[in-house]
Amino acid sequence: MAPLLEIKDLRARAGDKEILKGLFLTVNAGEVHAIMGPNGSGKSTLAQVIAGHPAYEITGGEIIYQGEDLAELEPEERAQAGIFLAFQYPVEIPGVTNAYFLRAAYNEIRKARGQEELDPIDFLDLLESKLDLVEWGPEIVQRAVNAGFSGGEKKRNEILQMAILEPKLALLDETDSGLDIDALRIVANGVNALRRPDNAYVVVTHYQRLLNHIVPDFVHVLADGQIVRSGGKELALELEAKGYEWLTGAVEASA
Amino acid sequence: MIETYLRQYEAQSADAAGLPPWLQRLRRSAIDGFQQAGFPTAKDEEWRFTPVAPIAGVEFAAAGGTATVTAADLEPFLFGHPEWTRLVFVNGLFAPELSSSPATEGLTATTLAVALAAEPEILERHLGQHVSPDATPFTALNTALSRDGALVRIAARAEIETPIHLVFVSTAEADGVAIHPRALVLVEREARAQLVESYVTLAPGARYWTNPVCEISMAEGSWIEHSRIQRESEAAFHTGFTQVNQWRDSHYRSFSLAMGGAIARHNLHTRLNAPNTEALLYGLSLAHGDQLIDNHTVVFHDQPDCRSWEVYKAILDDRSHGVFNGKIFVQPIAQKTDAKQTNRTLLLSDTAKIDTKPQLEIFADDVKCTHGATVGNLDPLSGFYLQSRGVPAEMAKRIQTYAFAAEVLEEISSAPVRDALDILVHARLGTVR
Numbered sequence: 154m155a156p157l158l159e160i161k162d163l164r165a166r167a168g169d170k171e172i173l174k175g176l177f178l179t180v181n182a183g184e185v186h187a188i189m190g191p192n193g194s195g196k197s198t199l200a201q202v203i204a205g206h207p208a209y210e211i212t213g214g215e216i217i218y219q220g221e222d223l224a225e226l227e228p229e230e231r232a233q234a235g236i237f238l239a240f241q242y243p244v245e246i247p248g249v250t251n252a253y254f255l256r257a258a259y260n261e262i263r264k265a266r267g268q269e270e271l272d273p274i275d276f277l278d279l280l281e282s283k284l285d286l287v288e289w290g291p292e293i294v295q296r297a298v299n300a301g302f303s304g305g306e307k308k309r310n311e312i313l314q315m316a317i318l319e320p321k322l323a324l325l326d327e328t329d330s331g332l333d334i335d336a337l338r339i340v341a342n343g344v345n346a347l348r349r350p351d352n353a354y355v356v357v358t359h360y361q362r363l364l365n366h367i368v369p370d371f372v373h374v375l376a377d378g379q380i381v382r383s384g385g386k387e388l389a390l391e392l393e394a395k396g397y398e399w400l401t402g403a404v405e406a407s408a
Numbered sequence: 409m410i411e412t413y414l415r416q417y418e419a420q421s422a423d424a425a426g427l428p429p430w431l432q433r434l435r436r437s438a439i440d441g442f443q444q445a446g447f448p449t450a451k452d453e454e455w456r457f458t459p460v461a462p463i464a465g466v467e468f469a470a471a472g473g474t475a476t477v478t479a480a481d482l483e484p485f486l487f488g489h490p491e492w493t494r495l496v497f498v499n500g501l502f503a504p505e506l507s508s509s510p511a512t513e514g515l516t517a518t519t520l521a522v523a524l525a526a527e528p529e530i531l532e533r534h535l536g537q538h539v540s541p542d543a544t545p546f547t548a549l550n551t552a553l554s555r556d557g558a559l560v561r562i563a564a565r566a567e568i569e570t571p572i573h574l575v576f577v578s579t580a581e582a583d584g585v586a587i588h589p590r591a592l593v594l595v596e597r598e599a600r601a602q603l604v605e606s607y608v609t610l611a612p613g614a615r616y617w618t619n620p621v622c623e624i625s626m627a628e629g630s631w632i633e634h635s636r637i638q639r640e641s642e643a644a645f646h647t648g649f650t651q652v653n654q655w656r657d658s659h660y661r662s663f664s665l666a667m668g669g670a671i672a673r674h675n676l677h678t679r680l681n682a683p684n685t686e687a688l689l690y691g692l693s694l695a696h697g698d699q700l701i702d703n704h705t706v707v708f709h710d711q712p713d714c715r716s717w718e719v720y721k722a723i724l725d726d727r728s729h730g731v732f733n734g735k736i737f738v739q740p741i742a743q744k745t746d747a748k749q750t751n752r753t754l755l756l757s758d759t760a761k762i763d764t765k766p767q768l769e770i771f772a773d774d775v776k777c778t779h780g781a782t783v784g785n786l787d788p789l790s791g792f793y794l795q796s797r798g799v800p801a802e803m804a805k806r807i808q809t810y811a812f813a814a815e816v817l818e819e820i821s822s823a824p825v826r827d828a829l830d831i832l833v834h835a836r837l838g839t840v841r
Contacts, residue, residue: 204796205792205795205796206792206796207788207792227795227800227801228792228795228796229795229796229797229798229799229800229801229804231796232795232796232797232798233798237796237797238796240793240796243793244787244789244790244793246790246793246794246808246811247811247815248810248811248812248813248814248815248818249807249810249811249814254794254797254807255797257794257797257799257803257807257840258794258797258798258799259798260840261797261798261799261800261803262798265798314797318797318798
């Protein structure tokens with residue numbers, strides 16, 4: 154079976170600054186990949202480039218998702234094709250309720266797939282059925298999107314959105330940053346409950362602790378825009394013990 | 409072209425002969441004031457950004473004649489609540505067959521013409537007393553030429569549960585006509601009510617001129633929510649003036665939606681005449697094409713311990729032009745004043761523009777007064793957030809625009825009014841509700 158995602162020699166920049174410098178990554182359905190690396194290594198950029206963030210320009214290589222080159226697709230087309238980015242800093246949209254926002258997204262995706270749209274009442278039922286996953290009560294659906302939410306609430310909201318939109322490829326961009334232990338548990342439990350043989354997760358994180366909860370099949374270390382080491386989940390523990398210098402130093406030595 | 413209106417005044421004087429002397433004097437002094445002032449020009453600071461030459465250049469006829477409006481025509485403007493107390497004026501003239509005034513304890517909703525016959529002393533005490541006839545040349549003209557209007561009176565301690573709706577509707581017959589509607593709202597001691605004032609049209613392309621004046625008197629401890637909805641023809645002109653007079657412990661809550669008119673100006677002035685009064689002013693303008701929508705607000709903090717809170721927003725597309733002027737006057741005696749004013753504008757095109765001017769004149773030293781004005785475009789990051797969830801770029805922009813509007817819409821406390829305006833704004837912006 155063809156991989157879900159295949160990244161070949163990807164190069165990308167923000168403005169004049171080259172950030173990804175020839176990156177290779179293959180993700181199959183059913184897998185969880187962790188992308189680790191020091192600050193500035195390009196790991197968040199990787200997630201955002203896959204989602205189509207307009208701040209980045211692809212200057213070389215390709216991102217093949219389900220056999221299609223993503224560079225040709227608008228961000229919304231990528232989402233409609235099943236890609237989901239859980240933002241490191243989810244955006245506040247005062248004036249629009251969670252229910253409205255998610256229904257708009259859900260129905261646009263259904264429309265793009267030639268499926269029937271859900272009316273507000275049926276959608277609300279669907280939304281409420283997913284609240285337990287993030288341990289929320291029904292009042293959340295009428296709150297404005299992320300407006301005045303704590304850091305932990307914003308991340309839980311990303312997981313709730315993911316539960317509704319059911320992506321094939323979910324990119325979690327530092328979803329663990331700024332979370333207390335309780336929120337971390339809720340977020341991780343949510344992700345684990347949503348894991349299926351036909352979807353995959355790319356978990357971008359600076360720290361090993363999230364990976365105690367969301368256990369990866371593969372761990373990749375990113376440094377200076379390239380993957381410098383790949384391994385199993387034990388690689389994360391090794392990194393935790395030895396620090397990133399262990400590998401980033403290795404890059405300099407080999408360069 | 410002021411002669412046109414002087415002639416109309418003279419032509420009406422035969423009818424006016426039967427009016428009480430105080431009203432004849434009021435009208436006479438108003439037409440004299442208009443004759444002296446003439447139409448404002450660009451040299452007039454109050455009209456610097458809003459040229460009225462297109463209005464002054466047309467010889468608008470006096471309202472008259474017959475227009476047939478059916479209940480079905482009116483239905484879309486009634487918020488789904490035909491049972492509310494409603495006074496309907498078609499092209500300025502009262503339409504009893506479209507109006508509905510079920511007996512409600514503590515509520516009088518009738519026309520000024522009826523009130524003039526039944527209880528002239530009340531009109532003498534209030535009509536033209538809250539808004540000075542010469543506040544602007546337009547209020548002078550309204551005072552001189554107004555043919556009829558609404559009287560709403562809420563008796564002391566009455567709580568009117570459903571909104572009272574004043575509907576000023578124009579038809580194709582209004583083309584080329586000037587309409588000068590008048591409303592007088594008396595909220596007595598500790599009374600509570602919701603008032604909705606709608607300017608709507610059945611002839612979206614008609615060029616007419618609506619020049620309304622609304623006077624609101626709020627006695628001690630009274631509370632009203634006043635929703636003013638301006639949906640004139642986009643070829644029409646609208647020059648409205650609302651004056652509120654507030655007494656001790658009263659609470660005035662206003663929401664103003666302006667989306668019609670080629671040139672539409674509204675002045676909303678409230679005077680806090682006694683301690684511990686409160687005014688909340690919310691506004692939303694939606695302009696596109698070549699529309700000019702102008703909001704002038706004034707809060708007079710005349711006494712200590714009063715609060716005013718104001719948020720006016722504008723969404724301007726195409727070549728439209730927004731104007732906002734917000735004055736706050738704090739008298740030397742008005743210590744402990746708490747006043748905040750915010751004006752936010754969203755420009756959806758490179759050719760839309762806004763002239764915004766906060767004007768705070770503070771003569772007391774122990775006060776808290778702030779103002780802020782922002783002008784901006786849609787935030788690209790929120791746009792990407794929506795797109796990353798599957799919403800196409802164009803719809804993402806509309807939803808962002810709706811969100812900007814919704815922040816003021818949600819301040820309307822009457823749920824049916826809020827819902828109806830929410831539907832209207834969704835329709836205008838092309839978003840799904």
